[in-house]
Amino acid sequence: MAINLNYLQRCPSFDAAFGRGYGEEVDWCQKTAAQGGLHVAVPNLFVEHRGGASFGSDEKWRRIAQNNALIARRYPKYDPMVQRFIANDPLVTPRLALALAYLDSLDDLHETPVFIAHTMGGGAENYLKARLEALSPAAAVILRFGGAARCQVEVLTPNGTTTGQTNDLDAVERLMQVLNRRRIIYSCAVGDPDPVELPDFFARVAQDQHLDVLFHDYFPISPSYTLLNRDGTYRGVPPPSSDDSAHCSRRMDGTKVSLEEWRHAWGKLMQQADRVIVFSKDSRALAISAYPETRHRIEVHPHKLTKLVPKVAPPQNDRTVIGVLGNIGPQKGAAVLQAASRLLRDTPNAELVLLGRIDPAFRLSSGTICHGNYDLEDIPFLIRRYGINIWFIPSIWPETFSYTTHESLATGLPVISFDLGAQGEAVTAAPNGHIVPMKGARSDTASLAARVIQTAIALRAQTG
Incomplete structure (x- = not known):
């Protein structure tokens, strides 16, 4: 701390009430501030304080507690002033x-x-x-x-x-x-x-x-x-x-x-x-x-999955259970998912399970399971729990990579995607991938959803 000579002459010593240390410089600064002194920081000046050996640990914390209490009694506005300084963070x-x-x-x-x-x-x-x-x-x-x-x-x-x-x-x-x-x-x-x-x-x-x-x-x-x-x-x-x-x-x-x-x-x-x-x-x-x-x-430079998703044996059931991974907003195909959910209400032995959430602006039918958030390591258990035997990637924008597509493919179950973006690229290249055309076909959400459901039912019939 550099001290102006004028204020040093006005207040030439620290208060002995603080003993051997802690809080005495705060007391001095508060006294000089009351006399019109202005405390400033000099950002381009660096002074190193290396080490500390004035007190043992027990004495240090005892003195800090005692002297902080003394500062609080003398200057009740000091601590709120410090908190405002921290919040404003001018330095x-x-x-x-x-x-x-x-x-x-x-x-x-x-x-x-x-x-x-x-x-x-x-x-x-x-x-x-x-x-x-x-x-x-x-x-x-x-x-x-x-x-x-x-x-x-x-x-x-x-x-x-x-x-x-x-x-x-x-x-x-x-x-x-x-x-x-x-x-x-x-x-x-x-x-x-x-x-x-x-x-x-x-x-x-x-x-x-x-x-x-x-x-x-x-x-x-x-x-x-x-x-x-x-x-x-x-x-x-x-x-x-x-x-x-x-x-x-x-x-x-x-x-x-x-x-x-x-x-x-x-x-x-x-x-x-x-x-x-x-x-x-x-x-x-x-x-x-x-x-x-x-x-x-x-x-x-394709991404690598942060966690490995194991291959899973298809559940033994006689239903077509379409699973969707992730949180689904408009660009992720929420409208298509909503349409598929409604169509599946009247489709026997077929259902939809969302492992994630959907944008609140879209509503899924009462027969659709919306599991909510999940961890990657839970996917094998959730496949067995809900009987998921086919994955669907509903995204309608050309994704730049799509983690959920690669996670779905890694399970070994059939995966359906539209023919666009990185998701379409990955599904096309995978042996368990199946493409539903979007380009050059009717692209209204009901038509897209109907083609996905038809593809899923056909795949389920082929694989048993």
């Missing part, structure tokens, strides 16, 4: 800068990974967690978009994590300049209020550094990150001239952003990328369709 920026500088000083860290992520969870978040767990040393930065503040900065060090939030992207950019060796890894930024300006920001952060663009979804291609149109259907990669409202965006001031403007903004980032990483061949084809100039920089 978060210098602490983040210090943590970043520490990472940059690590000799065994070739470069610091800077992940661009969102706050929505899901597969992209699971992928990020796995990447972070594999780091050695535990050193990384996460710039997270779509939360309460525009950007949450998380600096992970071997000694802990420092986190701060801001709406000022220029401040984030200045912070990132502390890292002289960094690799920017775009994972997902869905949820940002003005996403068309993000590619330029990412490009500046990645200036003269390495940049990877990952396709966990299709946000770099369209604001509709699932590529679904306004009517909820998939008809391929939309051309830049598309005026479908699902493929348009708006700035924070309300200005409309066309798909052509979107592609121009994100296209510059795609051109700057050292690598464009996709997780299926189908995603590679879609990325090339939108950005053909990236063809030679696209790498296909």
